[in-house]
Amino acid sequence: EDKVVQSPLSLVVHEGDTVTLNCSYEVTNFRSLLWYKQEKKAPTFLFMLTSSGIEKKSGRLSSILDKKELFSILNITATQTGDSAVYLCAVVSSNTGKLIFGQGTTLQVKP
Amino acid sequence: DGGITQSPKYLFRKEGQNVTLSCEQNLNHDAMYWYRQDPGQGLRLIYYSQIVNDFQKGDIAEGYSVSREKKESFPLTVTSAQKNPTAFYLCASSIGSTNEKLFFGSGTQLSVL
Numbered sequence: 130e131d132k133v134v135q136s137p138l139s140l141v142v143h144e145g146d147t148v149t150l151n152c153s154y155e156v157t158n159f160r161s162l163l164w165y166k167q168e169k170k171a172p173t174f175l176f177m178l179t180s181s182g183i184e185k186k187s188g189r190l191s192s193i194l195d196k197k198e199l200f201s202i203l204n205i206t207a208t209q210t211g212d213s214a215v216y217l218c219a220v221v222s223s224n225t226g227k228l229i230f231g232q233g234t235t236l237q238v239k240p
Numbered sequence: 241d242g243g244i245t246q247s248p249k250y251l252f253r254k255e256g257q258n259v260t261l262s263c264e265q266n267l268n269h270d271a272m273y274w275y276r277q278d279p280g281q282g283l284r285l286i287y288y289s290q291i292v293n294d295f296q297k298g299d300i301a302e303g304y305s306v307s308r309e310k311k312e313s314f315p316l317t318v319t320s321a322q323k324n325p326t327a328f329y330l331c332a333s334s335i336g337s338t339n340e341k342l343f344f345g346s347g348t349q350l351s352v353l
Contacts, residue, residue: 133282161340170346172330177340217283221340227298228340230275230282 131156133220135231143239146208150234152218153200160221162194162201163228168214175203175216208238242267246331246345252353253318253325261316261348263331269343270336272314276300277328277347286329289314290336318350326352 133154142148152162161179165172176185181196189208194201205212215235219228244265253259265272271290275283285298289308303322308314314333318325328349332342 138280163340165342165344170328171344172342173344174341219283219340226338227285227288228283228342230284232280232282 131220131222131229133218133229133231135216135218135234137234138232139235139237141237141239142208144209146238147204147206148208148236150203150205150216150218150236151200152202152231154218154220154229154231155199156220156222156229158223159196159199160223160226163219163221164192164201164203165217165219166214167217167233172217205236208236210238210240212236213238244331244333244343244345246329246348248348249346251348251350253350254353256320258317258319259350261318261329261331261350263314263316263345264312265314265331265333265343265345266312267333267343268311269333270311271334271339272308273332273334273342274298274304274306274314274316275330275332277330283330286316325350 136151163177164175176192178194184193189206192203215233217233218231247262273288274286284300286304287306289295305317330347331345
């Protein structure tokens with residue numbers, strides 16, 4: 130059965146800290162891995178990764194995929210209170226074309 | 241502004257009652273999806289539609305029904321057969337069914353009275 134596991138499930142840090150969120154997966158015929166940020170209610174797209182070892186970067190956020198070890202990390206440097214959210218990881222299988230989501234990591238950044 | 245609109249934000253269901261959640265998009269996307277989000281669990285796919293007048297069951301379709309009569313609209317009905325309907329429901333769309341990048345609405349929180 131295809132599955133995606135995120136860790137940690139929750140995390141509390143202080144402003145300025147650097148955090149690393151993890152996403153591991155077991156999916157038949159991997160196609161892509163996506164990260165979303167869910168603050169308040171609506172998830173918003175952050176990154177899509179398909180190739181191993183190539184870092185995607187947007188401001189203080191970056192992500193990388195390791196297809197050999199079947200995981201991805203999302204890094205956030207110099208965290209701000211506005212980074213507080215649930216971060217969702219999802220993997221797409223070529224077999225089904227559907228997204229399989231992990232449980233999410235709840236990040237709280239304290240002033 | 242282009243986007244996805246879900247309504248209502250909060251909904252209460254009485255036992256034995258069917259309720260319908262609205263989802264409208266003006267992004268001109270072909271594919272639309274309904275997900276259910278429970279605390280501590282990932283998003284689970286209920287139904288999806290790749291084109292008008294066609295839809296497929298997702299992983300947890302029992303107790304739910306949908307229709308896709310217009311490209312812009314994909315309403316979800318939670319029927320009385322769904323015994324544990326309390327959850328947060330998210331509607332999403334994508335340009336095509338093979339496009340993984342989803343755009344989400346702001347969700348509907350459904351609770352049972």
